[in-house]
Amino acid sequence: MRVDLYRIDKLVDLMGEILILQEEIKNSLTFNKETNCLSKLEVITQELQENIISMRAHPIDLAFQRMRKVVREAARLSNKEVDLILEGEKTSIDRSILEAIIDPLTHMVRNSVDHGIENSEIRKLNFKPIKGKIYLRAFHISGRVIIEVEDDGCGLSKSKIIKKAKNNDIITDEKNLTEMDIYNLIFSSGFSTSEAVSNLSGRGVGMDIVKREIDKVGGKISISSEENKGTKFRLSLPLTLSVMEGILLRVNSKNFIIPISDVMETFDIDYSKIIKIKDEVSIYKYRNEYVSVFNIKHLFNEGNILPRVGVCVVSEYGLKYIIAVDEIVDKNRFVIKSIEKNYKNVGGFSSSTILGDGSVSLIVDVNFFAKKIENNSKLGEYCE
16 A cells, blocks of 8 residues: 555654643643543554554665665675675664665665775685675664674774874874774764775765764664674664653753663762762762763753752763753653754754643753763773
């Protein structure tokens, strides 16, 4: 059955309005009998929401099959022998996200052929099969879609990345860089380790574009690599762009939301475990390690009341830190509304939602504050 995409988009918008109305009803009801009716409404709307989202879902095979041609052409241009192995082609993903990731996926697969897989002579010397392998996988985990691009090539050379980053004035010193920090340098604008321009690489259009496109759809990208063994890029993507699960938290009189996918744990803050490093920079002893504390009140220069609750979050690069808040209000599903379309870009917040009382709440961009924390302090300097 073919359905016009505009009609499905309209249905998704209407579903969002129902969810907002449901929250308004919840706030206004006080009688138990009516509250029971509301619980039935919640079950129905959740089922309706899941069905609507499934209407927009497509098997990721639509993108994966395109990669066969990409690998063939890249292998021919680089004079290499490469096999593409697909896994999880039937994994479903929202159509809008599927369309958005095709170009980033194409770039990563080309990179695997051009930068990752060695030529046949080098593979022979390293006792590897002449034919290189690229694995393209997709699967669901914790309410998100995971896509992996893995090769059995030469892996990422940390020394080569550092040298190129210094030449491009991206870094001046690598002493405090972790392995993950070094790998993430390849996401810098215009970064390329190619020595010469070819049909596949060295044109200054690199992984920064890939990361930018993944960020646009609320995704995360991470890297694991071992020299002479291979490299794996992992994309973590939301199932849909219309609704998300999150924790509603309060700071003074303001409400904020943190996506559930970014939260590791919530706990009562023990102030005996906080070590103040300098103004507005503190660390907390959390599960036998020290992590940075970010007090969201500093954004508004409001109040000196100490926050009571810690929310431990993790960024796309694996950096853990604690967001200090006054209280956790609720855990729920929220309708995502664009800030840029309705207002303007607001640093530190990826999108917004409308709460049951009609107020607007901003959704925290965990990765934005992770970068601020990294720039303000290097934990290694204080916790060796």
